[in-house]
Amino acid sequence: MTDAPAWPVLTAAEARVLGCLIEKQATTPDVYPLTVNAAQSAANQKTARDPVMALSTGDTGHALRQLEGHRLVRQSFSSRAERYEHLVPGALDIPSPQVALLGLLLLRGAQTVHELLARSERLHAFADADDVRHHLERLEGRALVVRIPRGPGQREDRYAHLLSGPVDVAAIAARTASTTAGAGTDSALEARVEALEAELAALRGTVEALAARLA
Structure with a gap:
């Protein structure tokens, strides 16, 4: 722990x-x-x-x-x-790159550096994986993030946020090891669905704003 x-x-x-x-x-x-x-x-x-x-x-x-x-x-x-x-x-005294990474960890749980790099494109333009790793290490130094060592069959360490309190590193490592075995995620399709959901959210907000003005 x-x-x-x-x-x-x-x-x-x-x-x-x-x-x-x-x-x-x-x-x-x-x-x-x-x-x-x-x-x-x-x-x-x-x-x-x-x-x-x-x-x-x-x-x-x-x-x-x-x-x-x-x-x-x-x-x-x-x-x-x-x-x-x-x-x-x-509130946490962190720059925008670290805010973006923390947001992704809050939304998706423990992730690798390369997962965070791929998923952060719309939140912040990181230069490369080393740039992401640098900011994760800064967050780790502030006790906002913890590194989870790679488990059997895994290529990379993972990172999890600490805003919900201590995490069971061993349990997360075991869980991610079992789910990554044979999990074939279509990242291109996922990105398209996310883009559509963002457009839907924008349209919903516009409708809400118009309804508020007419009320």
């Missing part, structure tokens, strides 16, 4: 919602900050999420209020709608 981090310990719902705010700020800036409904939709996406969740509107609203209490999120008002934005760079 890793030592407990010196940061607010987030529930699974809080971690998911915070990750969504980080992601949507970069991918759908036109509808950011997010409404509670938009944050719920983002949290419950079937792609680019591990594990898949089914948060209710109440769960999402509660998570946002708790994050606000942790000073990781701020509420704002626009077009009569309650909206929320994250405050991660200032």
Whole structure:
């Protein structure tokens, strides 16, 4: 087990919602900050999420209020709608590349350097795998991330966030070893689905904004 981090310990719902705010700020800036409904939709996406969740509107609203209490999120008002934005760079004192990596870890669990590099394209333009590794090491030094040594049949170490408290490194290593054996992910199809979901989220936000103006 890793030592407990010196940061607010987030529930699974809080971690998911915070990750969504980080992601949507970069991918759908036109509808950011997010409404509670938009944050719920983002949290419950079937792609680019591990594990898949089914948060209710109440769960999402509660998570946002708790994050606000942790000073990781701020509420704002626009077009009569309650909206929320994250405050991660200032609250944790980390630069945008590390915010992007932390967001991906909050959304998808433990990942390798190359997985993070491939999945971060829409959040931050890292130069290469070494650039990603450099920022992960900085996060590790701040007790925000932990490195999980590669297990049998694995080529790379993995990294997990510590915002939800200590993680069982041995358990994660064993779980990822079993799931990576024979798991053939079509990354091109996954990327296309993610792009479509981002477009849908943007359209939903536009409709919400128009409805608020007409109300």
